[in-house]
Amino acid sequence: MSSMYNATARPPHQLAVLAGDEITTRMKNLGQLSWNYPIERGMICDGETQLRVWARVLEVMGVVPMPMMVMLAGGRMGNGGGFLSTISAARRAKPVADAVNHAGTPRATYSSNNSAFFLLEPPFVPSVISEGVDFILFRELEMARVSRMLGACMAAVKYASFRRTIPDNNTSCGTEANKNAVSWINDKANCCCVVDSGYSFTHIVPTYRGGEALVNAIRRLNVGGKVLTNLLKESVTYRQWNMMDEFHIVNDAKEQLCFISEDFDKEMARARATRKGSRLFDREYLLPDFVHSFIGSVRLPEPLQGKTELEEMELIKQYIDRLDDRKQRQELADEARDLSSMQVEEDWADSDKTSKDYRSSFERGDNKPLSRISKRGKITRTDIESSTKCEEDDGSGTDNDDSDSDEETQQQRLQRLKKMRDEERRRREKESLERQALAMSVERFAIPEILFRPSDIGLDCGGIAEAIVESINACDPSLRAAMYHNVLLVGGNAKIPGFGERLKSELRKLSPTNYEVRVYLPDDPASYAWKCVSPSNNSNSPPEEKEGLAAKLSSRIPSGGRLFNEESHSADMIEL
Numbered sequence: 001m002s003s004m005y006n007a008t009a010r011p012p013h014q015l016a017v018l019a020g021d022e023i024t025t026r027m028k029n030l031g032q033l034s035w036n037y038p039i040e041r042g043m044i045c046d047g048e049t050q051l052r053v054w055a056r057v058l059e060v061m062g063v064v065p066m067p068m069m070v071m072l073a074g075g076r077m078g079n080g081g082g083f084l085s086t087i088s089a090a091r092r093a094k095p096v097a098d099a100v101n102h103a104g105t106p107r108a109t110y111s112s113n114n115s116a117f118f119l120l121e122p123p124f125v126p127s128v129i130s131e132g133v134d135f136i137l138f139r140e141l142e143m144a145r146v147s148r149m150l151g152a153c154m155a156a157v158k159y160a161s162f163r164r165t166i167p168d169n170n171t172s173c174g175t176e177a178n179k180n181a182v183s184w185i186n187d188k189a190n191c192c193c194v195v196d197s198g199y200s201f202t203h204i205v206p207t208y209r210g211g212e213a214l215v216n217a218i219r220r221l222n223v224g225g226k227v228l229t230n231l232l233k234e235s236v237t238y239r240q241w242n243m244m245d246e247f248h249i250v251n252d253a254k255e256q257l258c259f260i261s262e263d264f265d266k267e268m269a270r271a272r273a274t275r276k277g278s279r280l281f282d283r284e285y286l287l288p289d290f291v292h293s294f295i296g297s298v299r300l301p302e303p304l305q306g307k308t309e310l311e312e313m314e315l316i317k318q319y320i321d322r323l324d325d326r327k328q329r330q331e332l333a334d335e336a337r338d339l340s341s342m343q344v345e346e347d348w349a350d351s352d353k354t355s356k357d358y359r360s361s362f363e364r365g366d367n368k369p370l371s372r373i374s375k376r377g378k379i380t381r382t383d384i385e386s387s388t389k390c391e392e393d394d395g396s397g398t399d400n401d402d403s404d405s406d407e408e409t410q411q412q413r414l415q416r417l418k419k420m421r422d423e424e425r426r427r428r429e430k431e432s433l434e435r436q437a438l439a440m441s442v443e444r445f446a447i448p449e450i451l452f453r454p455s456d457i458g459l460d461c462g463g464i465a466e467a468i469v470e471s472i473n474a475c476d477p478s479l480r481a482a483m484y485h486n487v488l489l490v491g492g493n494a495k496i497p498g499f500g501e502r503l504k505s506e507l508r509k510l511s512p513t514n515y516e517v518r519v520y521l522p523d524d525p526a527s528y529a530w531k532c533v534s535p536s537n538n539s540n541s542p543p544e545e546k547e548g549l550a551a552k553l554s555s556r557i558p559s560g561g562r563l564f565n566e567e568s569h570s571a572d573m574i575e576l
């Protein structure tokens with residue numbers, strides 16, 4: 001099994017079109033290519049492009065004869081798949097000839113007449129789209145057998161075998177009746193709630209009997225990896241540089257740097273308390289310069305290098321203290337102002353004459369201060385005069401004193417400016433030698449947060465946790481406990497650090513308290529479903545076994561796990 005772009009791309013100023021693995025093997029700068037994706041919103045919209053990619057896959061696998069590149073007559077077709085589709089074709093026949101692959105090594109080739117094609121697709125693919133795909137596979141690629149399956153169901157088949165390898169621990173499943181229900185369901189119904197978060201969508205597919213989907217309970221959330229990458233692209237473009245045409249670079253930055261925080265609001269408060277560039281989660285994504293480097297990499301910002309979490313906490317504490325201090329001072333000043341205004345009011349009341357004088361002088365426009373505005377002598381002319389005199393004296397005194405210090409400051413300032421200019425020049429020289437970097441701060445967790453709060457970008461729906469609860473509530477009540485007990489995460493987005501932990505904590509809050517929530521994350525969630533059908537997964541198995549598998553692939557619905565590659569080890573999966 002191998003992974004490649006499910007796309008074609010044309011290099012600039014060239015007519016040649018590269019498909020699948022050719023893109024990455026022949027080109028280094030992916031940004032300059034004109035891309036064509038056959039799939040949009042999870043559906044194949046461009047049959048010609050999809051045909052080219054599949055033809056390339058078969059060529060790499062050595063399946064002959066090569067199909068003719070026949071243009072499909074218009075129409076929109078579709079099926080499941082994604083940005084980086086994993087495509088595998090099971091070989092059945094014995095080799096018919098030897099050929100040389102693109103790497104120059106001889107390899108056996110197989111007749112397409114004796115090959116079977118296995119396609120994993122998302123739920124609810126319209127039949128017209130399936131017919132289009134059949135046309136490509138049977139007529140253009142001359143496949144002997146084609147089998148389609150829901151990706152989530154395949155994952156559930158493999159998960160069912162994993163469940164058999166671990167002892168069932170129902171000790172914390174609430175009531176005795178609930179424990180028995182979960183035990184029965186695990187044994188007989190093999191329930192599993194598959195959460196498949198991929199490129200275009202996130203699907204919640206509850207399955208029972210070891211891999212059969214409960215169609216009425218399937219839910220879809222229109223948020224996937226593509227939305228996140230586009231948002232990050234916009235955010236980076238708004239704050240730093242124009243990256244609108246650099247989907248692949250931003251996607252790589254997302255995959256390397258994004259994470260899901262356990263408590264978003266707390267993380268934001270922490271971010272506000274620290275200056276940008278010195279937050280503990282701040283990172284810089286070094287952009288490839290396409291001379292020395294062709295892929296991006298991550299580095300710590302300079303102020304953060306060697307900084308420990310304790311120091312960060314200390315900074316935050318200081319900041320909060322400063323805030324409190326400022327608030328306190330503000331309150332004291334307000335109090336003092338109130339007091340003095342009260343005082344003046346009292347004085348006005350006490351001395352009618354004085355107030356009249358003051359008013360009349362004010363009305364006359366006489367700006368001279370009154371000799372006395374209060375009996376208690378708060379502010380008097382003498383006071384003002386003396387204070388003015390003092391100020392004048394002080395001013396002249398300090399003028400004399402300052403003349404020296406000013407000269408000194410001027411000299412110092414000149415030196416400082418010179419030093420700063422030198423430093424700036426040196427920094428610029430250093431920077432020009434270095435690569436450009438994207439500063440990634442709160443974006444690291446604010447962007448993936450959309451998976452849990454789609455309303456932040458104006459989508460009128462709940463997050464993944466709400467969708468799961470809704471989906472499980474649509475199942476038969478006797479299955480619900482087991483569904484919460486077996487939540488399986490698959491798809492590329494499940495790789496985002498913190499995804500599983502956050503989902504578990506949100507599910508815990510939303511689910512009934514007597515149900516235990518258990519979330520399972522495979523080693524490689526993106527290819528977990530494929531591992532179930534991939535014959536190359538157990539490459540040591542004899543060819544006859546592969547033939548048997550391929551022969552069985554013609555069956556459309558899995559009736560139990562024995563048709564597939566169910567080899568599963570508890571080490572493949574972790575419980576969160």
Ligand SMILES: Nc1ncnc2c1ncn2[C@@H]1O[C@H](COP(=O)(O)OP(=O)(O)OP(=O)(O)O)[C@@H](O)[C@H]1O
Pocket residue numbers: 042080081082083084085122196197198199200201224225226251254255256258490491492493495496497526
């Ligand atoms: N380590 C990672 N961190 C964050 N996102 C990742 C990571 N690895 C993959 N992804 C994202 O997962 C998405 C692809 O997931 P997946 O391969 O499951 O999609 P797909 O099954 O091809 O698509 P679909 O389910 O829409 O048909 C991409 O958006 C990719 O950026």
